[in-house]
Amino acid sequence: MRDFLPDVARRRNGCIDALRRVFESFGFEPLDTPAVEPLEVLMGKYGAEADKLVFEIAGRGDDASAQSALRYDLTVPLARVVAMHQAELTLPWKRWQIAPVWRAERPQRGRFREFLQCDIDVVGAPAPVADAEVAACAVAAYRALGFGDVVLRVNHRGVVRALCETLGIDGAAAGFLLRTIDKEDRIGLEGVCEALAAGGEGVTLPAGAVPLVRGLFAARDAADVPAALEALVGRAPSAGTALTELRQLWQYVSGSGVVPNARLDPALMRGLDYYTGPVFEAVIPAGGIGSVGGGGRYDGLVGSMLGRDIPAVGFSVGLERLLVLLAERESAAGGAPPSAADVLVATFSHDLVAASLALAAELRAGGLRVEVFPGPPGRLAKQYTYADKRRIPLVALVGSDELAAGVVAVKDMAKREEARVARAEVSGHLRTRLGG
Amino acid sequence: MRDFLPDVARRRNGCIDALRRVFESFGFEPLDTPAVEPLEVLMGKYGAEADKLVFEIAGRGDDASAQSALRYDLTVPLARVVAMHQAELTLPWKRWQIAPVWRAERPQRGRFREFLQCDIDVVGAPAPVADAEVAACAVAAYRALGFGDVVLRVNHRGVVRALCETLGIDGAAAGFLLRTIDKEDRIGLEGVCEALAAGGEGVTLPAGAVPLVRGLFAARDAADVPAALEALVGRAPSAGTALTELRQLWQYVSGSGVVPNARLDPALMRGLDYYTGPVFEAVIPAGGIGSVGGGGRYDGLVGSMLGRDIPAVGFSVGLERLLVLLAERESAAGGAPPSAADVLVATFSHDLVAASLALAAELRAGGLRVEVFPGPPGRLAKQYTYADKRRIPLVALVGSDELAAGVVAVKDMAKREEARVARAEVSGHLRTRLGG
Numbered sequence: 078m079r080d081f082l083p084d085v086a087r088r089r090n091g092c093i094d095a096l097r098r099v100f101e102s103f104g105f106e107p108l109d110t111p112a113v114e115p116l117e118v119l120m121g122k123y124g125a126e127a128d129k130l131v132f133e134i135a136g137r138g139d140d141a142s143a144q145s146a147l148r149y150d151l152t153v154p155l156a157r158v159v160a161m162h163q164a165e166l167t168l169p170w171k172r173w174q175i176a177p178v179w180r181a182e183r184p185q186r187g188r189f190r191e192f193l194q195c196d197i198d199v200v201g202a203p204a205p206v207a208d209a210e211v212a213a214c215a216v217a218a219y220r221a222l223g224f225g226d227v228v229l230r231v232n233h234r235g236v237v238r239a240l241c242e243t244l245g246i247d248g249a250a251a252g253f254l255l256r257t258i259d260k261e262d263r264i265g266l267e268g269v270c271e272a273l274a275a276g277g278e279g280v281t282l283p284a285g286a287v288p289l290v291r292g293l294f295a296a297r298d299a300a301d302v303p304a305a306l307e308a309l310v311g312r313a314p315s316a317g318t319a320l321t322e323l324r325q326l327w328q329y330v331s332g333s334g335v336v337p338n339a340r341l342d343p344a345l346m347r348g349l350d351y352y353t354g355p356v357f358e359a360v361i362p363a364g365g366i367g368s369v370g371g372g373g374r375y376d377g378l379v380g381s382m383l384g385r386d387i388p389a390v391g392f393s394v395g396l397e398r399l400l401v402l403l404a405e406r407e408s409a410a411g412g413a414p415p416s417a418a419d420v421l422v423a424t425f426s427h428d429l430v431a432a433s434l435a436l437a438a439e440l441r442a443g444g445l446r447v448e449v450f451p452g453p454p455g456r457l458a459k460q461y462t463y464a465d466k467r468r469i470p471l472v473a474l475v476g477s478d479e480l481a482a483g484v485v486a487v488k489d490m491a492k493r494e495e496a497r498v499a500r501a502e503v504s505g506h507l508r509t510r511l512g513g
Numbered sequence: 514m515r516d517f518l519p520d521v522a523r524r525r526n527g528c529i530d531a532l533r534r535v536f537e538s539f540g541f542e543p544l545d546t547p548a549v550e551p552l553e554v555l556m557g558k559y560g561a562e563a564d565k566l567v568f569e570i571a572g573r574g575d576d577a578s579a580q581s582a583l584r585y586d587l588t589v590p591l592a593r594v595v596a597m598h599q600a601e602l603t604l605p606w607k608r609w610q611i612a613p614v615w616r617a618e619r620p621q622r623g624r625f626r627e628f629l630q631c632d633i634d635v636v637g638a639p640a641p642v643a644d645a646e647v648a649a650c651a652v653a654a655y656r657a658l659g660f661g662d663v664v665l666r667v668n669h670r671g672v673v674r675a676l677c678e679t680l681g682i683d684g685a686a687a688g689f690l691l692r693t694i695d696k697e698d699r700i701g702l703e704g705v706c707e708a709l710a711a712g713g714e715g716v717t718l719p720a721g722a723v724p725l726v727r728g729l730f731a732a733r734d735a736a737d738v739p740a741a742l743e744a745l746v747g748r749a750p751s752a753g754t755a756l757t758e759l760r761q762l763w764q765y766v767s768g769s770g771v772v773p774n775a776r777l778d779p780a781l782m783r784g785l786d787y788y789t790g791p792v793f794e795a796v797i798p799a800g801g802i803g804s805v806g807g808g809g810r811y812d813g814l815v816g817s818m819l820g821r822d823i824p825a826v827g828f829s830v831g832l833e834r835l836l837v838l839l840a841e842r843e844s845a846a847g848g849a850p851p852s853a854a855d856v857l858v859a860t861f862s863h864d865l866v867a868a869s870l871a872l873a874a875e876l877r878a879g880g881l882r883v884e885v886f887p888g889p890p891g892r893l894a895k896q897y898t899y900a901d902k903r904r905i906p907l908v909a910l911v912g913s914d915e916l917a918a919g920v921v922a923v924k925d926m927a928k929r930e931e932a933r934v935a936r937a938e939v940s941g942h943l944r945t946r947l948g949g
Contacts, residue, residue: 078547080594082601083608086543090533097526102877104854104884104905107522111514111627112548112583112613113568132549133571134583147548147570158516165518167902169887171853172519177548191547202887206866210885213870217877325863332867335874417607418540427761430642431768434649438771441538441653448540449646451605451638466603469540 078191084414088403089193092396093175095221096195100173103214105197108172110154112179116144122153122378124350130180147179151196152378152391159200160382168201168387175396189397198391204374205326208355208390211372212326213335215392219359219369222399223406227369228338230358231326232345234373235319236306240293242313244283253280258290259346262367266294293343302341303327319354326355351375357392361402369402370395416468418446419511423461423474424454432475436485436503440473443504445511464490471507514627520850524839525629528832529611531657532631536609539650541633544608546590548615552580558589558814560786566616583615587632588814588827595636596818604637604823611832625833634827640810641762644791644826647808648762649771651828655795655805658835659842663805664774666794667762668781670809671755672742676729678749680719689716694726695782698803702730729779738777739763755790762791787811793828797838805838806831852904854882855947859897859910860890868911872921872939876909879940881947900926907943 081089101107119131132147148154151174159166175195182190197214199207212229219227241251257272264272270287292309299305303324310316323341330336347356354374361369372392379387422437424430433449440447448469450460457474464472472488479486485503487496489510498506517525537543555567568583584590587610595602611631618626633650635643648665655663677687693708700708706723728745735741739760746752759777766772783792790810797805808828815823858873860866869885876883884905886896893910900908908924915922921939923932925946934942 078549080547080598081543081545082594082598083542083544086545089545090543101853102882104857104882104903106519106853107517107526108519109517109522109525111516113514113615113627135569135571158518162516162518169899171884171887179549191549199887203889206860206885206890207887209866209870210873210887213874325866328863329866329870333870333874335870417537417542421540424642427764430645430761430765434645434765434769434771437646438649438769446538446540448607449642451607451635451643451646453639454642463605467540 079189083417085404087415088407089396089400092222092400092403093193093195096175096218096394096396097173099214099218099221100197103171103197103210103217105171105173105214108155108158108174109176110148110151110158110174112147112177113145114148114154114157116146118157119146119149119153122351123149127180130182132179132181148176149180150178151176151194151393152198152375155196155198155200155391156379156382156389159379159387163383169207170200171197172200173197192397195394195396196391198389200379200389201387202390203376203388204322204354204390205329208326208374209329209333209335211390211392212330212339212357213333215357215359215370215372215394216336216338218394219361219399223403224361224369224399226338226362228340228360228362229336230340230342230345230360231323231330232342232347232356233319233323233326234347234352234354234356235315236310236323236343237346238315239306239310239313239319240289242315243289243310244286246282249278250280250282253278254282254286254290255346258293258344261294261344266291296343297341302343306343322354347371347373351378353377354390359395361399366398366402368395369398413468416470418448418467418469420445420447420471420473420507421460421464421467421469422447422449423457423472424450425457425474425476426454429475429477429480430454432480436473436475440504440507443508445504445507461488461490471510473503473507515625519853521840523851524843525832525836528658528836528839529629529631532611532654532830532832533609535650535654535657536633539607539633539646539653541607541609541650544591544594544610545612546584546587546594546610548583548613549581550584550590550593552582554593555582555585555589558787559585563616566618568615568617585616586614587612587630587829588634588811591632591634591636591827592815592818592825595815595823599819605643606636607633608636609633628833631830631832632827634825636815636825637823638826639812639824640758640790640826641765644762644810645765645769645771647826647828648766648775648793649769651793651795651806651808651830652772652774654830655797655835659839660797660805660835662774662798664776664796664798665772666776666778666781666796667759667766668778668783668792669755669759669762670783670788670790670792671751672746672759672779673782674751675742675746675749675755676725678751679725679746680722682719685714686716686718689714690718690722690726691782694729694780697730697780702727732779733777738779742779758790783807783809787814789813790826795831797835802834802838804831805834849904852906854884854903854905856881856883856907856909856943857896857900857903857905858883858885859893859908860886861893861910861912862890865911865913865916866890868916872909872911876940876943879944881940881943897924897926907946909939909943 134145177191178194296305303320330339352373353376356373358371359369374390376388379389422433424433437447437449474486483500484497570581614630732741739756766775788809789812792809794807795805810826812824815825858869860869873883873885910922919936920933
């Protein structure tokens with residue numbers, strides 16, 4: 078787990094603010110939930126492997142019966158909130174949440190045990206208008222962070238199901254098929270076909286698997302992707318609804334221009350079991366780090382806590398990976414990180430500290446970020462050194478002469494210039510110097 | 514632990530933003546640390562009673578040796594950060610952190626197991642300039658939240674020590690004395706004197722205790738509080754430095770006007786063991802809920818992790834209690850909570866959804882918060898009902914007629930007015946309606 082020192086914390090806060098602004102511009106409302114959830118809320122939702130990664134809170138003598146754990150994502154807590162607070166919430170409901178989640182994974186590059194999730198979800202609306210809005214909002218979020226080149230891959234879980242139905246497989250065989258298709262970015266199309274032909278995980282696929290999967294990949298480049306899929310898996314029971322929704326979604330997305338760089342990609346698998354409809358994955362082509370977020374429709378999860386069907390669709394922006402890219406870009410661009418303050422008010426002597434504090438308050442009221450030198454007063458050379466170390470560009474000082482004359486001494490640290498400025502004009506003077 | 518639904522989450526986010534702006538206007542820098550700390554970092558810092566309230570993470574098979582726990586406050590993690598990242602940090606260092614902490618307390622009104630701490634600290638600067646800046650920043654924070662009437666009680670731990678030295682007591686007797694003085698707001702001065710005379714917790718105080726404590730309370734109202742304290746406890750070893758620092762701090766604070774409603778209060782005890790110098794406590798007189806924050810100088814804690822002395826002073830704004838007051842004030846003031854969006858773009862038919870999505874994107878680019886109706890297109894009455902339930906004041910619609918004519922139909926939900934507005938003017942038109 079990581080400490081974020083000021084320069085990094087500032088970048089993270091700036092990104093969080095930008096995401097919040099985008100999410101709220103789409104009418105998503107804030108939700109905040111506790112870090113600690115009842116254990117039984119979390120268990121059994123993510124699959125057996127993920128269950129092992131949940132951080133449990135140690136039992137306490139006074140309430141050992143109440144087992145609890147740190148949240149693993151923000152989606153299951155959302156489902157719990159919708160179930161618990163039905164009377165207070167009007168569906169459809171759009172919410173955003175940006176908050177840390179915890180997973181007991183072995184640390185590796187770009188994977189952390191505590192990391193931020195940045196989620197938007199629409200609960201209570203069926204496909205596909207809400208899905209299109211979620212996709213548009215996700216793309217707007219990447220653009221706001223400076224990733225205008227983001228590509229959104231779009232598919233439908235029903236296409237994946239139809240693929241399996243066409244081959245007559247399910248269970249372990251279906252899992253092996255999906256996971257193998259998902260390796261294309263690492264092993265290429267031929268690698269996928271070889272792996273499928275060879276089988277594995279105790280699975281031997283039917284002979285039709287490889288040609289069908291070749292067809293699936295070829296459908297990516299068809300002029301009419303849904304028509305190509307219709308020809309490929311159209312007879313499977315899941316194909317009908319899936320292709321209708323996919324056609325509509327694509328019409329919304331491509332017809333409106335709100336999702337530039339969207340790609341219908343029938344080979345997009347998106348691992349999570351709970352997806353039921355359209356699925357999305359965001360990729361930054363220049364990033365070389367694969368997926369930077371994804372989402373989709375999950376019509377079963379929320380309802381499973383309520384005993385009735387509640388449709389839902391969401392997207393999770395992978396901020397941690399984007400922050401790695403942003404840090405690399407900033408470092409490549411050079412330039413000093415921002416300073417913590419615009420102005421250091423120096424302190425001349427104990428008797429004049431009150432005057433320095435009053436000047437600082439005046440400058441803050443003028444919109445400046447101002448520090449009073451926090452060490453003992455006097456010894457100006459030390460205070461200038463402090464300003465330089467803290468990258469504070471301007472120093473303001475009121476000695477007894479300045480106080481009597483109604484002026485402030487101003488030192489520009491970069492230009493090594495000094496000036497005396499009338500007290501009433503000092504905020505404006507300093508703002509002008511900062512602007513220059 | 515609590516869920517914060519949108520109206521409450523919005524109020525909390527607004528307060529956090531306001532605090533952040535104030536903290537950054539004083540040159541404090543952001544720091545973010547993990548929720549989970551090594552157990553040995555936390556234990557033994559807060560006292561035996563508090564140690565019992567630390568939430569431990571259950572041991573895991575793969576790394577059972579690494580015991581960890583949820584952070585109990587933000588001060589001990591700050592000390593750990595200063596010790597761990599010495600090479601990257603320049604002292605004096607000013608940091609703010611607003612983040613949840615966890616304590617396994619029995620839940621009661623206004624006390625929660627997960628709650629936000631909002632801290633500012635200056636590490637590496639001696640008393641008392643930094644102390645005055647911290648006090649000024651704290652008061653500015655309360656004012657930014659709407660609590661212009663905040664009173665800041667100011668004392669010095671050395672005064673408390675001098676009191677005990679004058680009586681020749683320490684250990685359990687000193688603890689009993691301090692805790693009893695601290696009950697004044699509940700049992701009054703006479704109650705305190707009776708309790709001191711009676712003794713308790715196995716302690717009998719010397720006969721001089723009651724007159725001395727009466728003198729301490731009387732010193733509050735002296736024209737020159739430090740002089741009154743000098744007369745009362747001036748011969749005790751701790752009195753010298755304490756009264757010098759208190760005099761200087763008071764000169765800074767009262768001479769500059771940056772802390773209106775500051776009160777030198779020698780009966781302010783502030784429980785935490787680690788305080789060593791000036792101490793502060795904020796009270797909202799009209800609130801009836803006692804302390805809403807406090808802080809002070811703790812010159813031993815940070816250094817204890819490094820083996821050398823590092824002075825530090827900080828303040829923690831008690832946001833959770835303030836939020837209770839703010840909610841009461843808002844509810845007393847009446848009025849509807851804010852809406853999640855300014856405009857609902859209705860959807861006329863499947864064929865026109867793309868046009869609605871494009872209109873929404875245009876309006877957002879014009880600075881509006883816009884939702885596209887997330888349900889199936891058509892049935893406008895249902896969409897108007899949705900806008901009303903979500904308190905969205907304006908609905909915009911492009912049917913095929915509007916599209917052909919280059920206009921947008923706008924409905925004002927409160928006035929029940931409808932208008933047709935030229936496409937190029939619609940953002941401006943809607944902003945004007947919102948302003949009115």
